[in-house]
Structure formats: C-alpha cells, structure tokens
Amino acid sequence: MVNYRYLGNSGFKVSEITYGNWVTHASQVENDAAIATVHAALDAGITTFDTADTYANTAAEEVLAEALKGQRREGLEIFTKVYFPIGPKGPNDHGLSRKHIRDGIDGSLRRLKVDYVDLYQAHRYDYETPLEETMQAFADIVRQGKALYIGVSEWTAEQLREGHALAKQLGFQLVSNQPQYSMLHRVIEGKVVPASEELGISQIVWSPMAQGVLSGKYLPGQPVPEGSRATDEKSGASFIKGWLRDEVLTAVQNLKPLAEQAGLTMPQLAIAWVLQNQNVAAALVGASRPEQLKDTVKASGVKLEADLMKAIDEALSGVANTDPEDTYNVSPKTRLV
Structure with a gap:
C-alpha cells in the first residue's frame, strides 16, 4: 500500500x-x-488525485468525476488547478484574475461533482494580474469552503515568498508547489x-520519470518505440523531445x-x-493501463542508500539539468490569449 x-x-x-x-483522461x-x-x-x-481545468479543455475533470463516482468523498484528496485558457478561450478565460479564479473554481466543482476540492492550485504565475488580487481571490475561496488548501505550480522562490506573505496576511497559507522534478530535471533544488523548506511549503512533483525517459525504454541510436509517448502529440510528445538525445539516453x-x-x-x-527529498510530499504518476500502477506503487516507502544516490548522480553527471535559473523560464510572461 501507499504511504502518506x-x-x-x-x-x-x-x-x-x-x-x-x-x-x-479524455485524451490518450x-x-x-x-x-x-x-x-x-x-x-x-x-x-x-490531481487534475486541472485545462486538461483536455475541462474534459479530464469530468472523466475523473465519473471514475470516482460512489467513492467516499471524505476518503479522497482531490486537487485541481486554474490559469491556462479553457472553454472558448475568451479574454477572461485565462490567468489568475479574480473573475477567472471565481469562474474557474465553480466550473471545476461542477465538473468534478463535488462541493469542495482539497487543494486548489495556481497552475502558473500570472504576470498580468496583481498578486494581491490573486491571493485575495484564493482567500475568498477558502473562506467560502470551496477549497480547503491553496497551492501553486512552477513558482519561483521569490514568488513563493511573496505569495506566502500575502496569504498569511489574508488568513490562509500556501501549502504546496507543483514543479517538474526528476533525476534529469533538478532545477528546483x-x-x-x-x-x-523555510516557508513550510511542500513539492508535489510532476514528471518524476522525465516523460518516460527514465523507464529506460528509449534507446540511444534507435527509433522511439511505436505507441510510446514520444510518438503521440496528445500524450506530451513535445515535452519529451528535449530528453531524446543520445548522450541522455546512454546515461539513462x-x-x-x-x-x-x-x-x-x-x-x-x-x-x-524523488521521494528521497523530504520536501517532496508526493510524486505525480499517470497510467494508460491499470497494470502500470501495480509496478509504480511499489516505490512507496523505498529507502535508497547514500551510496546508491551517489552512483545515480555520477551516472547522470553532465546530462541532468541542475540550473536554478531555469525556474524563471516556466510561467509565460504574458497570457496566451
């Protein structure tokens, strides 16, 4: 079983x-x-369970709701996010304005068929909305009972500090950040x-397997396997391309x-x-087949010895991205619509 x-x-x-x-869900x-x-x-x-309104342009939330139908709500932790364009992608269907956050939470609750989400996350930082406006909107959602906790995704250290301070003033706290993190992508360290760690914020990390590259199924000098994520644009093929270099695949x-x-x-x-990092609360995993999860969950509770961690570092030396400056290049500087 899985640890908490x-x-x-x-x-x-x-x-x-x-x-x-x-x-x-609703895609691959x-x-x-x-x-x-x-x-x-x-x-x-x-x-x-973690989802977002932008996944499959809101349809992924509906599929998750159908899958969780009949489950005891108190026994589930349901996360979703707001920021990216959704629906018809009009001028206010994007970002972290008060209007979009209010419309976003109401839409997500309707699609997920729940009265509240456990964690509501800012999917990126919005440079076009005053942070005070965003945090006030999140404070209102918490007070209304529509979300129990507030988190963010891919915020920089400075943005986390500013958001944490405002949240504290408004009577709630930021509890999480959701960045990309894996053996190959270590920019958050x-x-x-x-x-x-200083602020009391955990990481919920996405792509712990570097889009599947760390499975070892992609071989240097060989075509990518048929039916793999690298061949399917709907499955995030654009995200994996940067790792499909022979020097990376050889190191893996x-x-x-x-x-x-x-x-x-x-x-x-x-x-x-990724779970050896004590600031990581959870590793996000997906699956296209049920049997994949039977293998994945066996990583819970595993302790990797120091000499093994050192050997991993040595094996990936020169190909792992450790540049903290890359954390400043994730959130778009302007809205996408």
Missing part, C-alpha cells in the same frame, strides 16, 4: 504517490480505460526547495544495473528517487 505525507505546514495528509490525469486513452486506471489506483491504496541506460542492485524496476527507481 503531510502537505506543507498543515495537518493534511496525501498519498506520496498521487494519480495525475494530465495526458491520459478511452474513458473506460481511464476509469479502470483510477480504480486500479484506488485498489493500490492511492487516494489522492538550488532555490525553490530551500525557500519552500547506466541506471539499469543500479536499479537491479536495489531490487527495483527503472520506473520504481525514478519515483523512489
């Missing part, structure tokens, strides 16, 4: 392996298969993680004997690795 961790400086626990439906797989994977997640002990192959030494599969090693 506290989310930030709160009394709220989440499953350290959390099910995310970014590129699967048919609804029946998506529902089956959610049921497999529940059977494996995962009770925390330099500034974001230290600031978060060097992890195979290390995984075998630890008695783990490559996906288990990748997920266990």
Whole structure:
C-alpha cells in the first residue's frame, strides 16, 4: 500500500504517490480505460488525485468525476488547478484574475461533482494580474469552503515568498508547489526547495520519470518505440523531445544495473528517487493501463542508500539539468490569449 505525507505546514495528509490525469483522461486513452486506471489506483491504496481545468479543455475533470463516482468523498484528496485558457478561450478565460479564479473554481466543482476540492492550485504565475488580487481571490475561496488548501505550480522562490506573505496576511497559507522534478530535471533544488523548506511549503512533483525517459525504454541510436509517448502529440510528445538525445539516453541506460542492485524496476527507481527529498510530499504518476500502477506503487516507502544516490548522480553527471535559473523560464510572461 501507499504511504502518506503531510502537505506543507498543515495537518493534511496525501498519498506520496498521487494519480495525475494530465495526458491520459479524455485524451490518450478511452474513458473506460481511464476509469479502470483510477480504480486500479484506488485498489493500490492511492487516494489522492490531481487534475486541472485545462486538461483536455475541462474534459479530464469530468472523466475523473465519473471514475470516482460512489467513492467516499471524505476518503479522497482531490486537487485541481486554474490559469491556462479553457472553454472558448475568451479574454477572461485565462490567468489568475479574480473573475477567472471565481469562474474557474465553480466550473471545476461542477465538473468534478463535488462541493469542495482539497487543494486548489495556481497552475502558473500570472504576470498580468496583481498578486494581491490573486491571493485575495484564493482567500475568498477558502473562506467560502470551496477549497480547503491553496497551492501553486512552477513558482519561483521569490514568488513563493511573496505569495506566502500575502496569504498569511489574508488568513490562509500556501501549502504546496507543483514543479517538474526528476533525476534529469533538478532545477528546483538550488532555490525553490530551500525557500519552500523555510516557508513550510511542500513539492508535489510532476514528471518524476522525465516523460518516460527514465523507464529506460528509449534507446540511444534507435527509433522511439511505436505507441510510446514520444510518438503521440496528445500524450506530451513535445515535452519529451528535449530528453531524446543520445548522450541522455546512454546515461539513462547506466541506471539499469543500479536499479537491479536495489531490487527495483527503472520506473520504481525514478519515483523512489524523488521521494528521497523530504520536501517532496508526493510524486505525480499517470497510467494508460491499470497494470502500470501495480509496478509504480511499489516505490512507496523505498529507502535508497547514500551510496546508491551517489552512483545515480555520477551516472547522470553532465546530462541532468541542475540550473536554478531555469525556474524563471516556466510561467509565460504574458497570457496566451
């Protein structure tokens, strides 16, 4: 079964392996298969589910609602997000303005068929809206009981500090940040993680397997496997392209004997690795088939020894991105519509 961790400086626990439906629900797989994977997640002990209104332009939230139908609401932790364009993508269907946040939470609750979400997240930082306006809107949502906790995604260390201070003034707290983090993408370690530890903010990390590259199935000098994420634009092919360099794929192959030494599969090693960071509350995983989750959840509770962690660092030396300046290049400087 899956272990639990506290989310930030709160009394709220989440499953350290959390099910995310970014590129699967209403996109990569048919609804029946998506529902089956959610049921497999529940059977494996995962009770925390992460989605966003922008996934499949709101349809992913509806699929998740269908999959969770009949489950005890108090036994689930449901997360969603707001920021990216949705619906007809009009001038106010985007960003973190008071209007879009209010419309966003109401739409998400309707689609998810719940009275509240456990965690409502700013999907990016909005440079075009005053931060005070955004945080006041989140404070109102918490007071209205529509969200129990507030988090963000891909904010810089400075943005976390400013948001945390405003939240405290308004009577609530930021408990989480959702960045990309994996053995290959470690940019949060330099500034974001230290600031978060100081502020009482946890990381909920996405792409712990580097879009599947850390599974080891992509081989240097070989065509990408048919049916893999790298061949499907709807499954995030554009995100994986940056990792499909021979020097990266060669380095990843060097992890195979290390995984075998630890008695783990490559996906288990990748997920266990991010969970060694105590500032990480949860690793987000997806699945297109139920059996994938049976392997994934075995990473929960795994302790990687110091010599193994050092060997992983050495195997990926020169190909892992550790530049903290890259945290400043994620949120768009202007809205997309």
